[in-house]
Amino acid sequence: MTLKPTAGEADGQQRCIVVAVDYGTTFSGVAWAQTARPDIQTIIVQWPNTEGSLEGRTSDKVPTELTFDGEECRWGFEIDDDEPRHQWFKLGLDPKQEDEVSHLAIAYPDRKALPPAYDMTRSPGALATTYLTCLRNHIMSILQLKLGDGVINTTPIRFTITVPAIWDDAAKARTQHCAKAAGMGRDIRIISEPEAAVVYALDAMDPHNLQPGDTFVLCDAGGGTVDLISYTITGIQPNLTVRETVAGSGYACGSTFLNRIFARYLEDQLQDLEGYDDDTLEEALQDFETNAKRRFTGEDAGVSVRVRGLVDNPAKGIKRQRLTISAEKIKSLFEPVMSTIITLVMTQLKQTKQAKAVILVGGFGQSPYLRNCLKKIVPQAIEVLQPVHGWTAVVRGALIKSLNEISPDTSRICIASRIARKAYGLSCGTAFDPAVHKDSAKYFHGFSGVYRISVMSWFVKQGDEIDENSPLSTDWYQTKPVVEGRFGFVTTKLYCFASTTAESPPMYPCSDAKKLVDLTADLSAISRALIPVERGKDGKDYYVLRYQIKVAFFSAHTEYSLWYKGVEYGKVMAEYA
Incomplete structure (x- = not known):
């Protein structure tokens, strides 16, 4: 995890090119702008195709897919429709999410995805790095084409990459590490x-x-996952300021599952017909993806898809190589996905209690049928909105936020506070109380002259409101016998705890308290004269180090620092467990 940018990197006045990458589960998008002209923001819409042309395919996004011919890889639109490919490898960066596979993923596995044992040498991290490398190389080619080598060679390029809100810090750090390995720089937001x-x-x-x-x-609502989060407006002047009201939630129930459900339906209906083959299925699925799925409102008489090669069959609804499917049947195919999304939305609405609107973004968020279904379910006073450019809302917003961070004077939107998705704390010693603590775990503390016990101190509780602009500061102390010499490296273990119920975080260090990071600070530079020496109850002299640990919570990462007498000592290293 990058804790602090260097002074040069933090110079907000430096002219640079800002590139935002929406690294998605099924599709990825890119937007860029120059800080000299932040009002001109460009979405990359040209991608390499199967013929190898740099700008051979036009789309707001590119598939998050890879295939390999030996050591040579192809990505995105370079892959033919009928080829096996690596998909969904993004989710492997968060093993917890991969372990908690949704009921839809189990019921409707991807028929194209390569089996897990296809190539065990290619880990999710390696696949993510390879894909991001391909994406980065294409970005550089486009920038050179649009701006010229002179600008590219003399202007710093800063990358921002997006991550799911429900991922833990370790998974976000893995994503950042993959982006660094892909050549996106070392100061990646x-x-x-x-x-x-x-x-x-x-x-x-x-x-x-x-x-x-x-x-x-x-x-x-995207292709792979659906993520939700609630915000309340706290001010409109001089900037629009919002605070997170309900912690984010999410589930693997995106629109790719509609494709899988529809593919199974087609195979069941058509596989025994003369002329049916894989090409028939692929073309029908492509027609469904680009037309029927995106246009279906629920009020249509039905939908039709191309089934090339099949003769007329009134019993099956086939005429002139078109398969017509009734609206009721399409609704039944949509139902497993729609019901899951509706449950997620209604849960958030129940927790907010006073929502004015539901805002739908993402590729599937633009579905008129999803909007109509939600309008029928949510209270009449709550609007259901679909802003323009909803499929690229994430990458557009990431670019805007990155530009705002570099040039705060241009910022129009401010996220004032967020909701802690976990409890954060550390293990520390406290005076033993036989009425509260376990007798078997006590130990004698020479400096204080009393029995003590190691307990968890949770300085952030799950559900707490956290202000990004006000780092949390907590006070701690450590002792060390003078005869053992001065303090060198001080290591503090940080833990987290998350509960899906109202369960309180544990009192004692245990398996439920997951180790998050080791924070190590080098204190050898502190002058001996600055560390007080005190006589312990056992008659020995001790160095007594009273210090602060400061924690700052941002959009998708956390920064930690150790301070002593108003000075931050060294560079705090955070190593994820």
Whole structure:
């Protein structure tokens, strides 16, 4: 994890090119701008195709897919429709999410995805790095084409990459590590996907319709996952300021599952017909993806897809190589996905209690049928909105937020506070109390002259509101016998705890308290005269180090630092367990 940018890197006045990467589960997007002209923001829409042309395919996003021919790889639109490919490897960066596979992923496995044992030498991290390398190389080619070598060779390029809000810090750090290995630089910003989306959505909305106290639920419905988060407006002047109201939630129930459900339906209906083959299925699925799925409203008489090679069959609904499917059947195919998304949205609405609107972004967030279903379910007073450019809302918002961080004077949107998704704490010694503590775990502490016991001190509770602009500072102390010499490296183990119920965090260090990081600071530079020496109850002299640990929580990462007498000592290293 990068804790602190260097002074040069932090210079907000330095002219640079800002590149935002929405590294998605099924599709990825890129946007860029120059700080000299932040008002001109460009989405990359040209991608290499199967013929190898740099700008052979036009799309707002590119598939997050890889295939290999020996050591040579192809990515995105370079892969033919009928080829096996690596998919969904992004989720492997968070093993916890991969272990908690959704019921839809189990019921409707991807028929194209390569089996896990296809190539065990290619880990999710290696695949992510390879994909991001391909993406980075294409970005550089596009920038050179648009700006010229002179600008590219003399202007710093800063990358921002998005991550799911529900991922833990270790998974976000793995994503950042893969981006660094892919050549995206060492000062890579990370931003949570729903927060980026809400920055864009608010930036695109009419400010006259927004008032302090307004609460809204942001639903980012993508191909692989659906993420939700709720915000309340706290101020509109001079900037639009919001705070997170309900912690984010998410689930693997994106629109790719509709494709899998539809593919199974087609195979069941057509596989025994003369002329049916894999090409028939692939073309029908492509037609469904680009037309029927995106246009279906629920009020249509039905939908039709191309089934090339099949003769007319009235019993099956096939005429002139088109298969017509009734609206009721399409609704039944949509139902497993729609019901899951509706449950997620209603859960957020129940927790907010006073939402004014549900804002739909992401590729599937633009579905008129999803919007109509939600409008029928949510209370009438709650609007269901689909901002323009919803599929690229995350990457557009990530670019806006990155530009705002570099040039705060241009910022129009401010996220004032967030909700802690976990409890954070550390193990420390406290005076033993036989009425409270376990007798078997006590130990004698020479300096204080009393029995003590190691307990968890949770300085952030799950559900706490955290202010990004006010780092949390907590006071601690350590002792060391003078005869053992001065303090050198001081290591503090940080833990986290998350519960899906109202369960309180544990009192004692245990397996439920997951080790998050080791924070190590080099204190050998502190003058001996600055560390007080005190006589312990056991008659020995001790160095007594009273210090502060400061924790700053940002959109998608956490920064830790150790301070002594108002000075931050060295560079705190955070090693994820």
